[in-house]
Structure formats: C-alpha cells, structure tokens
Amino acid sequence: MNELAITVIGRDRPGIVADVAEVLARLGANLTDSTMTRLRGHFAMTLICVGPTSAAVEDALGPLTADGQLLATVREVRPDGEVASAGERYVMSVHGADRMGIVAAMTRAVTEAGGNVTDLSTRLAGTLYVVVAEVDLPAGASDALTGRLAQVAADLGVEVALRPADPDLL
Template identity: 40%
Template sequence: MLHRAHFAVTVISKDRPGIVADTAEVLYRLGCNLEDSSCTLLGGDFAMILTVSHPKPFSKVRLLDEFRRLHDEKGVVAHVRTLSPEELDNPSPVGELCLISVYGADRPGIVYRVTRELAEFQVSIADLNTRVVGSKESPVYVMMLEAYLPEGMTVGEADGLLAGLRLELNVEIGVKAITPVSL
C-alpha cells in the first residue's frame, strides 16, 4: 500500500512581496498539498512554517532541489524535514483551553521563566506570540499564549499557580478561559 508523504517545511526570507507565492508555486508544481501553515512577519523577515503532503511516496530530495533553485534565484531559505507517521498522530487535547497574557517592563528571562513554569504544571502551549512594545527608553515585553491546561485543572487554579511568578518577574499575568462553542 502506498502512503502519503508528509514534510515539515520552514521558509524564511527578507521580507518582500511574493515570498508566499514563490513558495506555494514550488509546492503546487510538485503536486504537494499545503496541510497546515503559520506564516508571519518577524521583524524584517517573513517566516513560514508549513506541513505539506504528497498523495504518493515522494522524495524529500525533489523538494530540496526545488527550494535550492528558489534560494539561488530569489534568496528564499527553506528547510525540509520528513514527518514520521507517529508525528502525524495528534490526538485532541482534553484539558481546558485558555489565553495567558503576560506583560511588563522588558527584562531577560520572561519567556523562559513563564514557559518553564507552565511546562512543570503540564500546561501545553498551542500558540505563542511575543513582541516588544513601548518606547526605546522603557520597553515593554508582551507575550500572548494559548494553552491547554492538564485535565482537571481549572483556569482559576492555573491563575493561582502563576502568582509567585508575577512577583518574581514583576509582570502582569492574566489567565482567561477561551471556551470554544458549537453553534
């Protein structure tokens, strides 16, 4: 039996119009499907994280060859990794989904300390964005993340667990339930 081939592709390039189109064209011409993607502007670079599939067994080398050509012609840097069947198996999380917002005067270690604490409580991050805002003289660090709490943990409990960190880092930390609804 023939299995679909799956790859994780990351692309990063100095921002300009056409990066997504160039990347999507390579994938389209090779007959690959774009399964999932997250693409955004990071500073002056445009970054793309994609999972792609091919309906038939497909060599990673062909992808790499095409992306090498794209690199030579347009400066786009891509990385390709083959995804194993185990990696494709992603059971739905069971715990409560919440939005955790963190902000405060910029200082080293905010992301590290907050995410380490969350990891220790078995909180699973689904989405994370960070940005430095405010003025040059007094920069403010903002981190927004969506995370699944471990089964049985309430939003109130999660909020309480982060109390110590608020004092240690002198940052504001808020935890809110998201609660997707089916209509």
C-alpha cells in the same frame, strides 16, 4: 505520499508565501498546516504538507533560495495525525516592561502544572513586552496555575491573565 515539515526563513519581501505555495502546488503537495510571520523585517514560515519526496521539494524550492536571501529546509516527518487535547484550552497573556526570562519563567509554570504550550507569539513595542500563548491544561489545573502565574508575574514585574480559549475561534 510523504508528510513533510518545511521551513522558510529570510529577509521579508512581497510574494514569498505565494512563491512557496505555487512551488508546492505544482508538485501536487497538499498544504495541511502552516504558520508564517514577520519578525522585525524577517520572514519565517513553517508548514506541513503531504506530497512528494523531500528531495523533490528541496529541488523545486532551489530557485527561491539560489540568491541566498531565503533558506528553506525540508524534512520528512511521521504522520501522527491530529492529537486531541487531553485537557482544556486556555490563552495566557503577559505584558510588562521588557526583561530577560519572561517567556522562560511563564512557560515553565505552565509546564510544571502539566500544561503544554501549543502556540506562542511575542512582541516588543518600545519597552513594552507582550506574550500571548495558547496552552492546553489538565482538567481542573487552571485555578492552581492562575495562582502560580500571579507569583511568577509579580517576581518579574509583569501582568498576566489566563482565560479559557474560545472553542469557536481558530
């Protein structure tokens, strides 16, 4: 069996998730990880599955992309398995007036502290910009990072919070 990374993007419409999932199920592909969202009327889905060859999946997804409204890519990936976090999980939330560079500056501070961003979403609601990110930090790094994030946030004119992630929630 092959491990595949599949992306599907395009103008949102009802049924895309069901259509893709049905194609994969008919092929005997087991969906192991996935995420999907709507971004200002556009659909974006990324998933990992174990199943047939990438060519077989591309062919099977062909009818869904034939009208040009959706784009699907399929790529074989190396099955590395689940990588355990080397540190502690936190949630970083940022909100404030929209301006260029918020995501870049805040994630750079996390990286410089030895952290890794494992999930990130942003939303613009009027002039309010919101970032929510899950980050893995080295043990004991949160105090120093909290101070650094406060400095970066002050420079950007936004608010930031860093709190431990609840291990009982996905």
